[in-house]
Amino acid sequence: AQKITQTQPGMFVQEKEAVTLDCTYDTSDQSYGLFWYKQPSSGEMIFLIYQGSYDEQNATEGRYSLNFQKARKSANLVISASQLGDSAMYFCAMREADSNYQLIWGAGTKLIIKP
Amino acid sequence: DAEITQSPRHKITETGRQVTLACHQTWNHNNMFWYRQDLGHGLRLIHYSYGVQDTNKGEVSDGYSVSRSNTEDLPLTLESAASSQTSVYFCASSGGIDPYRPGQGSHTQYFGPGTRLTVL
Numbered sequence: 001a002q003k004i005t006q007t008q009p010g011m012f013v014q015e016k017e018a019v020t021l022d023c024t025y026d027t028s029d030q031s032y033g034l035f036w037y038k039q040p041s042s043g044e045m046i047f048l049i050y051q052g053s054y055d056e057q058n059a060t061e062g063r064y065s066l067n068f069q070k071a072r073k074s075a076n077l078v079i080s081a082s083q084l085g086d087s088a089m090y091f092c093a094m095r096e097a098d099s100n101y102q103l104i105w106g107a108g109t110k111l112i113i114k115p
Numbered sequence: 116d117a118e119i120t121q122s123p124r125h126k127i128t129e130t131g132r133q134v135t136l137a138c139h140q141t142w143n144h145n146n147m148f149w150y151r152q153d154l155g156h157g158l159r160l161i162h163y164s165y166g167v168q169d170t171n172k173g174e175v176s177d178g179y180s181v182s183r184s185n186t187e188d189l190p191l192t193l194e195s196a197a198s199s200q201t202s203v204y205f206c207a208s209s210g211g212i213d214p215y216r217p218g219q220g221s222h223t224q225y226f227g228p229g230t231r232l233t234v235l
Contacts, residue, residue: 035223045205045226091158100165101146101209101222102173105158 003027004094004106012112019079021109023092026073029053031097034075036066039108040088048090051075087113118142121206121227129235134193136230138206146209147189148224149173149181151202158205164189196234204230 005024013019025034036048051059051066059066067076079086092106119140128134138147149161160173162181170181178200180192193200207224 033222037226043203043231044228045207047223047225050223095222101224102148102160102163103224107157 003104004092006090006092006106006109008109009107010110010112012114013082015084015113015115016081019082019086019111020067021077021079021090021092021111023075023077023106024073025075025092025094027094027096029097033095034066034068035093035095035103036064036075036077037091037093038086038088039091040085045091049077082113084113084115087111119206119208119225119227121204121230123230124228125231125233127233127235128196130196130198132196134196134232136191136193136204136206136232138189138191138227139187140206140208140225140227141187142208142210142225143186144208144210145186146222146224147183148207148209149179149189149191150205150207151175151200152205152229153202161191161204162189193232196232198234200232201234202232204232 003026007022032053034051038046038048049059049061049064049066051068058068063080065078089108089110091108093103095103122137145166148163150158152158159175161179162173164170164183167183183189206227209222209224
């Protein structure tokens with residue numbers, strides 16, 4: 001069974017609109033971490049945001065926020081006021097408590113921002 | 116500034132040749148990882164290391180080896196390159212101290228710029 005599911009292979013969004021990229025996860029651990037990475041067309045993997053399972057508040061980093069719904073096992077990335085430079089692949093990943101620091105990766109969502 | 120680098124950035128080789136991809140990090144991270152990224156497969160873990168002299172196999176380790184003789188470097192060797200090993204290779208590192216968010220021990224993996232390897 002997939003441990004990280006990103007159901008949107010691709011999305012088109014108008015510039016300046018907010019974007020929500022979906023990520024659901026499956027784990028029986030109580031302690032885990034969730035990560036989002038951005039991969040622009042230039043190829044580098046850029047860390048965006050992290051949410052720990054015990055964090056009481058949703059993580060935020062500038063225009064990025066993580067809508068963490070623990071009971072639903074979802075960790076959606078929200079990008080406010082999208083910009084053309086947000087066009088990229090976005091990957092959700094999870095680290096479980098007994099994973100020895102390894103990450104489980106989703107398949108990614110390709111986001112295209114339209115001018 | 117501390118960082119993680121990979122070399123070469125692009126490499127073309129022939130089948131059967133031995134190839135070594137370098138990865139160097141200056142964050143003093145204990146954990147280092149090698150991934151390959153192919154269309155339709157996302158990121159797949161090749162090998163990883165939790166410290167000097169420690170190496171472990173990932174899900175796609177056949178045909179690859181690593182060695183960790185110091186904290187900073189984890190070179191990836193393709194013993195006898197095959198066309199199926201044409202891919203983009205990423206190195207990543209993580210540790211208890213996050214270089215960009217002091218005080219947060221999330222063990223976030225930070226990635227190098229990648230190496231595009233073509234095996235002809």
